[in-house]
Amino acid sequence: MRHHPTHELMTVFASGELPASLSIAVAAHLELCHDCQTLADRITQQAAQQEFTTPSSTPSQQDHEDDFADMIAQITQDDALLDTLFDTTETAEQTIEFKGQHYTLPRALQSLVLQKPQKLGKLTRSRIDLQEGSLKTSLLHIEPGGSVPMHTHRGFELTLLLDGEFEDEMGKYQKGDFIWLTGEHEHTPTTTTGCLCFTVSNDALQFTQGISKLLNPIGQFIY
Missing domain, CATH: 1.10.10 (Arc Repressor Mutant, subunit A)
Structure with missing residues (x-):
């Protein structure tokens, strides 16, 4: 990585x-x-x-x-x-399923409670409510061949790639990559094989091309 x-x-x-x-x-x-x-x-x-x-x-x-x-x-x-x-008892690995594919979560994520998945096209997001105000935390799954439309960021966006791969205009990413982006960056994440990400952001995405720009007026409510 x-x-x-x-x-x-x-x-x-x-x-x-x-x-x-x-x-x-x-x-x-x-x-x-x-x-x-x-x-x-x-x-x-x-x-x-x-x-x-x-x-x-x-x-x-x-x-x-x-x-x-x-x-x-x-x-x-x-x-x-x-x-x-010190409790040295090993805990069983926790897996999560998206579209028939099972992923093993890191131990740091295994005690988190996921909310009901929300699906849009090839994107599925499960919120994680940590009650941190403007900080929004989620698991984001992108199916093979899926992408997030071209966008920039009003705040910061942290993406930890838990499994799979994706790429954008800045390069290719693999399991474990820790990607911190701000309003200085504009990209279109795309995956060939599919991926699962842990994401944290403190403001809405700003879509910059195509019909997805229509979502910007309500972006504050959907990020």
């Missing part, structure tokens, strides 16, 4: 400050991308070192740190206690 979250976005993700929808998207990408997973681990370790490393400690602080270290040592030596702290 060639498209990944920026270092800045990864840093905010590691700090736990991203909205839920974007945090889920980054976490799902990390499951699919070993390089970004390694980078996220490094960013997290650096943040932890910066947070907990101080030039000097007062006696009371040092006592507290020693007590904390002793507690951690005791926990790691007690397998029974570890079992109560």
Whole structure:
């Protein structure tokens, strides 16, 4: 894959400050991308070192740190206690079906509740209500041979390609690609074999060609 979250976005993700929808998207990408997973681990370790490393400690602080270290040592030596702290039971993979094809979802998406699918031509969208105001989150399925009409974006549009492939005027995309677009971009996503995407946007699409431009007046209600 060639498209990944920026270092800045990864840093905010590691700090736990991203909205839920974007945090889920980054976490799902990390499951699919070993390089970004390694980078996220490094960013997290650096943040932890910066947070907990101080030039000097007062006696009371040092006592507290020693007590904390002793507690951690005791926990790691007690397998029974570890079992109560960390559930290592593997959960069954969750799949979703669109037009007779089954897709396995990343773990980061498996607890999300999908709303009733909405279908338009070869496009099917299932909303995910995370109650984030203007941020709209969905699973978008495009059938083989399908496309989204030429459009730009009034805000940003994040697309995480979960399965399949698609291409547009800027290139070809494969499973795991993390694509962040804004009003600077105009494109027509098209897929030959079909694809499933996790999408997040904060404003309506702006269709720019053909009869689809008729949807722009009500775009605020359908994005």
